[in-house]
Amino acid sequence: MKSVGKLKLYWADFWRYRYLLWNLVSRDFKLKYRRSVLGVVWSVLNPLLMCLVYWAVFTSLPGFGSNIPNFPVYLMIGQLLFTFFSESTSAGMGSVISASALLKKVYIPKYIFPMEKCCFALVNCVFSFIALVLVMLVTGSPLHATVILAVYPLLTLFVFCFGIAMALSAMAVFFRDIMHLWSVFTTALMYFSAIFYDPAMMGSVGSFSMQTIIGLNPLYWYITAFRTAVLYGRLLSTNMVLVCGGCALVSVLIGTLIFKKTQDKFVLHI
Amino acid sequence: MEPIIKVDNVSMCFNLSTEKHESLKEYFLALVQGRLHYDEFYALRDISLDIMPGDFYGLVGLNGSGKSTLLKTIAGVYKPSAGCVTVRGSIAPLIELGAGFDMDLTARENIYLNGTVLGYSPKYIDSKFDEIVDFSELQDFLDVPLKNYSSGMVARIAFAIATITKPDILIADEILSVGDFLFQQKCEQRMKELMSGGTTVILVSHSIEQVERMCNKVAWLSHGHLKMNGDTTAVCEAYKQAQRGEA
Numbered sequence: 001m002k003s004v005g006k007l008k009l010y011w012a013d014f015w016r017y018r019y020l021l022w023n024l025v026s027r028d029f030k031l032k033y034r035r036s037v038l039g040v041v042w043s044v045l046n047p048l049l050m051c052l053v054y055w056a057v058f059t060s061l062p063g064f065g066s067n068i069p070n071f072p073v074y075l076m077i078g079q080l081l082f083t084f085f086s087e088s089t090s091a092g093m094g095s096v097i098s099a100s101a102l103l104k105k106v107y108i109p110k111y112i113f114p115m116e117k118c119c120f121a122l123v124n125c126v127f128s129f130i131a132l133v134l135v136m137l138v139t140g141s142p143l144h145a146t147v148i149l150a151v152y153p154l155l156t157l158f159v160f161c162f163g164i165a166m167a168l169s170a171m172a173v174f175f176r177d178i179m180h181l182w183s184v185f186t187t188a189l190m191y192f193s194a195i196f197y198d199p200a201m202m203g204s205v206g207s208f209s210m211q212t213i214i215g216l217n218p219l220y221w222y223i224t225a226f227r228t229a230v231l232y233g234r235l236l237s238t239n240m241v242l243v244c245g246g247c248a249l250v251s252v253l254i255g256t257l258i259f260k261k262t263q264d265k266f267v268l269h270i
Numbered sequence: 271m272e273p274i275i276k277v278d279n280v281s282m283c284f285n286l287s288t289e290k291h292e293s294l295k296e297y298f299l300a301l302v303q304g305r306l307h308y309d310e311f312y313a314l315r316d317i318s319l320d321i322m323p324g325d326f327y328g329l330v331g332l333n334g335s336g337k338s339t340l341l342k343t344i345a346g347v348y349k350p351s352a353g354c355v356t357v358r359g360s361i362a363p364l365i366e367l368g369a370g371f372d373m374d375l376t377a378r379e380n381i382y383l384n385g386t387v388l389g390y391s392p393k394y395i396d397s398k399f400d401e402i403v404d405f406s407e408l409q410d411f412l413d414v415p416l417k418n419y420s421s422g423m424v425a426r427i428a429f430a431i432a433t434i435t436k437p438d439i440l441i442a443d444e445i446l447s448v449g450d451f452l453f454q455q456k457c458e459q460r461m462k463e464l465m466s467g468g469t470t471v472i473l474v475s476h477s478i479e480q481v482e483r484m485c486n487k488v489a490w491l492s493h494g495h496l497k498m499n500g501d502t503t504a505v506c507e508a509y510k511q512a513q514r515g516e517a
């Protein structure tokens with residue numbers, strides 16, 4: 001009974017500050033494109049150009065891409081979701097530190113800041129889906145009814161990122177090193193996310209096949225589930241549903257725990 | 271009558287780490303070498319204070335006596351190391367004006383951003399927008415980025431936003447020292463208006479004359495201890511006496 005009341009209190013607190021969340025996202029959005037001539041168009045153009053680069057590089061390498069049907073769309077999905085992950089976690093990591101001016105002077109629920117960065121990254125990601133649609137149109141990829149199922153990996157990925165962003169933002173307050181370490185880690189992770197190759201065609205390291213190792217990477221599952229729905233037009237397998245949902249849940253639980261344990265000390269360190 | 275703010279045996283302790291360990295390597299090196307001890311510093315020690323609804327409470331004391339720390343503890347920015355603060359009602363904090371401003375945004379955008387920082391809804395801000403602009407007298411500069419404003423102009427906007435609502439408690443940290451004297455008068459006027467509407471005000475000021483003029487209760491802090499609190503005349507007399515003695 002008591003915990004229900006507590007949960008209600010948290011919810012009321014969040015609900016009161018929902019407009020702040022909205023305004024912070026719109027501030028980030030305005031500032032990102034202020035003074036650029038093309039403005040929001042960059043949200044579409046940027047992933048398009050990035051994928052063009054990847055596509056040019058990997059199709060010119062023998063053995064890459066040729067065995068994957070509709071390689072541009074395959075590449076694009078991996079690239080977009082991975083960008084979402086790396087943007088939200090790295091921006092979320094610095095969010096508490098950069099909000100120090102606010103946190104020192106007014107009471108605001110502190111998790112608003114990592115959450116805001118994740119929302120902002122999600123908005124950007126959704127905008128860049130326009131680029132994905134363009135690529136699908138140009139390559140003549142059919143539109144499946146299962147597209148709607150792609151919402152599931154996207155939303156669970158959002159929760160997954162939010163959990164990580166909370167944990168990282170709390171840790172970054174005490175140890176700034178994390179920020180440098182994380183950028184190295186995400187780069188490494190990128191190569192294990194099967195963005196521009198099919199894991200089935202990779203060799204093995206020692207007694208482990210690459211496919212097993214990549215299967216341990218939650219991002220691979222989110223990307224694969226998204227591809228399954230959008231590119232292949234198939235239903236999500238039970239494994240996909242479980243792994244996507246499970247990773248999100250674990251991440252957000254751990255993130256909340258770390259954040260809650262340390263948040264009272266934030267103001268003393270930022 | 272029950273107090274609207276109950277400060278109960280509050281202590282606030284800061285770890286003044288002699289060196290700040292901002293990287294893992296440094297931290298572990300210090301840990302291994304046994305250098306990891308902190309100097310504790312009590313900014314507040316066993317403060318108990320009851321503030322009644324409708325009070326105009328002044329906080330006086332020298333620099334570093336813990337006034338701002340006490341305000342921030344009441345506002346919920348700091349969590350006290352010991353003791354507890356009970357607040358019954360909404361708080362509008364005016365601690366260093368313009369904390370929620372983004373200098374790259376225009377005044378109009380900032381009014382909405384800062385309003386939501388204080389927990390107002392956009393609809394509510396819409397309805398009060400003209401009032402804010404009138405009060406701050408900055409009609410001609412609404413679409414100018416805030417970085418091009420003078421500090422006085424920023425303070426006007428900030429004060430106007432923070433006081434549009436009728437908060438139960440208004441916390442003001444030396445805000446009246448900014449702006450020209452006309453604007454200061456306007457701010458005092460607005461605070462008096464809020465008071466007559468039942469708002470409790472806590473004011474930190476270095477101007478003892480201002481405290482004497484506006485407050486009905488005063489608390490005197492010295493080195494984190496509550497030295498004296500009660501009616502304005504008695505506390506202010508003692509405070510002035512002590513200052514004369516030290517000077």
